[in-house]
Amino acid sequence: MQAVDYLIVGQGLAGSVFAALLLERGRSFVVVDDHHRTAASKAAGGIINPITGKRLNRPSLIGDLLREAFSTYTMIERLLGAPLFARRRVLRLFIDGIEQRRWEAKQQLPEYEQYVCPTPPEVPSNLASAHGAFEITVAGQLDIRQFITRFRSLLKAQDRLLEAPFHYDLLRISSTGVEWCDIRAQYVIFCEGHRMSENPYFNVIRLNPAKGEVLTLVAPGFGDPRIIQCGKWIFRSLSGELLAGTTYSWDRLDETPSCEAKDQIQKGIKSFCKFNFEVSDHRAGVRAVTKADNRPIVGVHPKWPRLAILNGFGSKGALQVPFSARQLLENLEQNEYLHSEIAVCRPSLWK
Numbered sequence: 001m002q003a004v005d006y007l008i009v010g011q012g013l014a015g016s017v018f019a020a021l022l023l024e025r026g027r028s029f030v031v032v033d034d035h036h037r038t039a040a041s042k043a044a045g046g047i048i049n050p051i052t053g054k055r056l057n058r059p060s061l062i063g064d065l066l067r068e069a070f071s072t073y074t075m076i077e078r079l080l081g082a083p084l085f086a087r088r089r090v091l092r093l094f095i096d097g098i099e100q101r102r103w104e105a106k107q108q109l110p111e112y113e114q115y116v117c118p119t120p121p122e123v124p125s126n127l128a129s130a131h132g133a134f135e136i137t138v139a140g141q142l143d144i145r146q147f148i149t150r151f152r153s154l155l156k157a158q159d160r161l162l163e164a165p166f167h168y169d170l171l172r173i174s175s176t177g178v179e180w181c182d183i184r185a186q187y188v189i190f191c192e193g194h195r196m197s198e199n200p201y202f203n204v205i206r207l208n209p210a211k212g213e214v215l216t217l218v219a220p221g222f223g224d225p226r227i228i229q230c231g232k233w234i235f236r237s238l239s240g241e242l243l244a245g246t247t248y249s250w251d252r253l254d255e256t257p258s259c260e261a262k263d264q265i266q267k268g269i270k271s272f273c274k275f276n277f278e279v280s281d282h283r284a285g286v287r288a289v290t291k292a293d294n295r296p297i298v299g300v301h302p303k304w305p306r307l308a309i310l311n312g313f314g315s316k317g318a319l320q321v322p323f324s325a326r327q328l329l330e331n332l333e334q335n336e337y338l339h340s341e342i343a344v345c346r347p348s349l350w351k
């Protein structure tokens with residue numbers, strides 16, 4: 001029997017960031033993952049943006065989320081010895097006059113000031129901006145796919161990865177820990193993304209999973225270093241790939257790319273990009289969205305204190321995972337307060 005501090009189920013963004021924090025702290029662990037079979041993290045754009053959606057809202061806890069994301073990804077880059085994260089600006093082109101007026105009302109608010117450029121941005125001639133634009137200065141992009149692929153190699157080299165499905169019926173729980181196959185751990189941390197619905201301990205919590213798709217484009221003339229957003233988004237990743245996304249659909253929840261989504265993204269990109277492009281790749285994934293409130297699910301099970309969860313990151317995993325993973329670790333090891341907005345014990349999740 002192998003004895004470790006933690007057993008982690010799932011090696012997408014959540015499981016990987018939690019494992020990286022454990023490495024930093026010198027804890028022992030094993031990760032079980034089924035070859036990224038359903039990882040949303042493989043399809044993700046990795047955009048970190050403090051002002052999002054049609055309503056131009058700021059996610060709650062945004063200051064803490066950004067601080068933790070920037071410092072954690074820098075630590076992970078050092079750990080893996082590879083560039084994976086970059087601070088970026090976002091050029092937000094208004095879709096229409098309604099969005100433009102909405103922004104006019106918001107831009108003076110002090111809570112927005114620190115994230116945006118006070119002067120109107122320069123819009124290059126290869127982009128269409130009939131209604132104007134503003135620029136977000138405190139944003140970033142994580143190459144999530146590269147991160148989880150490189151991290152997987154590190155885990156393999158250190159003999160910390162078990163490439164297999166996690167069978168829940170083999171889990172044995174006691175007051176001091178858990179046992180699964182020949183592994184004994186103090187805690188099991190569940191990070192299965194949308195397949196949390198198969199987890200018999202947590203599947204009472206309802207998800208509203210949303211499939212999303214991303215295209216890789218070829219357009220040699222496009223060299224803007226910013227993330228460009230106008231309904232859809234387009235940007236060049238650190239490795240030079242030109243990515244364009246994304247879509248939301250609530251039927252056919254699988255990882256198979258669809259013609260409808262491809263058409264939708266291409267049409268959206270053409271509405272504000274004046275240059276030609278070709279599609280070279282197409283990926284799909286399913287986001288784990290919490291039905292009650294679209295917020296993360298973090299902490300130990302109310303009845304099973306040796307079982308913990310790190311999930312429910314919806315479309316903002318890159319922004320929310322580092323803060324949530326740190327909160328979970330401090331909660332387990334120092335008994336520190338878990339923020340009520342993300343705590344798994346909030347009553348709305350268990351109705």
Ligand SMILES: Cc1cc2nc3c(=O)[nH]c(=O)nc-3n(C[C@H](O)[C@H](O)[C@H](O)COP(=O)(O)OP(=O)(O)OC[C@H]3O[C@@H](n4cnc5c(N)ncnc54)[C@H](O)[C@@H]3O)c2cc1C
Pocket residue numbers: 009010011012013014015032033034035036037038039040041042043044045046047048144164165166167191192193194195196211212213214245246247283284285286287288310311312313314315316317318319
């Ligand atoms: C098209 C698209 C675009 C996106 N763009 C962005 C973006 O720009 N910015 C952003 O922040 N977020 C984005 N997201 C969201 C982001 O991908 C997620 O929030 C994040 O990747 C979720 O990570 P996770 O580790 O929770 O889940 P996942 O990445 O789904 O990982 C779960 C892992 O667990 C494994 N697993 C599950 N069950 C088991 C089991 N029983 N046994 C063994 N292994 C198991 C899976 O195979 C997988 O490898 C996007 C998502 C999609 C689909």
